[in-house]
Amino acid sequence: MTSHPELEPLAARFGVPGDAVHEVPGGVANRAYTLGDDLFLRIPRSAAFEQDLRKESTVIPAAIAAGVHTPAIVEFDASRTLIDQPYMVLERIHGTDLVDGENPPQEFWREAGAQLALLHQAERPEGAPEDDGGGDPRPTVDSLAAQGYLDGGIATWLLSTFDHLATLIPEQKPVLLHGDLAQQNLMTHDGRLRAIIDWGDAAWGPPGMEFAKLTLEQVAATLPGYRAGGGPGSAGRAGQAEGLEASALWFHLSWGISGLPKPPQPGQRHWTAPPASRLLGVLRFYASSPPAPWPGLIKKTQH
Incomplete structure (x- = not known):
């Protein structure tokens, strides 16, 4: 039965x-x-x-x-x-997602980056909506400071960091985005990438937005494969190499800040559901002494 x-x-x-x-x-x-x-x-x-x-x-x-x-x-x-x-x-794809499993080897992330490079060179299909990821986050910083979610010093530092990132991020032509590239949508078997699944959040938007739902550790591991595959937006302004890193960090900070006033979301499988996860994820990444060009993306405070 x-x-x-x-x-x-x-x-x-x-x-x-x-x-x-x-x-x-x-x-x-x-x-x-x-x-x-x-x-x-x-x-x-x-x-x-x-x-x-x-x-x-x-x-x-x-x-x-x-x-x-x-x-x-x-x-x-x-x-x-x-x-x-x-x-x-x-x-049906036989494999497991990454939520409950062990972190796969570096080759998995290089392969994921190469797959994204292919996707971002695709033509825009019918039905893929435009999405800029929420626009400029600086008014949100001002608003949260006024509401008491941020103190004045942190708000000033965040604004200067966004100003700095804006000088590094190139003009990004929109591409076809998966839109929910996260651990629950990456299928693996024997440490290899089997498939990217669940395209319900697909959109036409800036390449850097694609990396907003991976942890920054995963972003850093994915970008070499993306660049090797000729992914759009790989270079920053004036040919600087950190354009994608700057754009990914922009979205992690922007979406992390905008999520601060949200209520708790217990029981969710995606790591970005709890309101503070994105910002704490940025803190964890930078506490691990990440390689160049990541340290230079954060605006240093003045003493």
């Missing part, structure tokens, strides 16, 4: 017995199920997420055409004929 009788018509369409349908826990936007050994089913949790699944139906083929390792779509159906919701059936 199946524990998901509502999915029996869909399973039967693909020749999968009802007792081979198993729900996979987790997932914010979609409920997920394995259909036997070879297929993976995703169904939006609510109407608010249906548009993201439609977007994936155009973005995934574009990513595959660019050479990115991601499960191919077997079927996308929004007709509500078999079940009363849109659904997407994909090839």
Whole structure:
């Protein structure tokens, strides 16, 4: 007997017995199920997420055409004929994500960077929205200082750091972004990258924004592969080498600061959910004495 009788018509369409349908826990936007050994089913949790699944139906083929390792779509159906919701059936990838596993070797991150370089050279698919990552964070710094989330000295230092980063970040032509490149969406097996999954946050935006959901340690390990693969935006202004590092740090600080007033979010698998995680992640990275050019990106305080 199946524990998901509502999915029996869909399973039967693909020749999968009802007792081979198993729900996979987790997932914010979609409920997920394995259909036997070879297929993976995703169904939006609510109407608010249906548009993201439609977007994936155009973005995934574009990513595959660019050479990115991601499960191919077997079927996308929004007709509500078999079940009363849109659904997407994909090839099933056998592997694990990085949330609960050990940190993979450096070669994994170089491979991830090379995959991003391919993605960022793809043409813009239909349905990929523009996203600048929230714009200039400096008004947010002023607002949080006025509300008492930041003291005046820290606010002044943050503003000077953003001013400094702005001199290093090149004009970034928008590219196709995965948009949620995080540990839960990187599939691994035997220390190798198997696939990048979950394209619901894909967007058309600046290359540096792609690195905002990895830890800075992971960003530093990924960028060599990205540069070797010819990823856009690799150089800074006037040919300076630190353009991508500066842009990645910009987004880590910007999004970290904007998240400070948010309430706690217990039970989430993604490391950026707790309000202070991004900023503490920056602190951890810089406390580890990172290599050049990272130390020069932070504005030194004046004594």
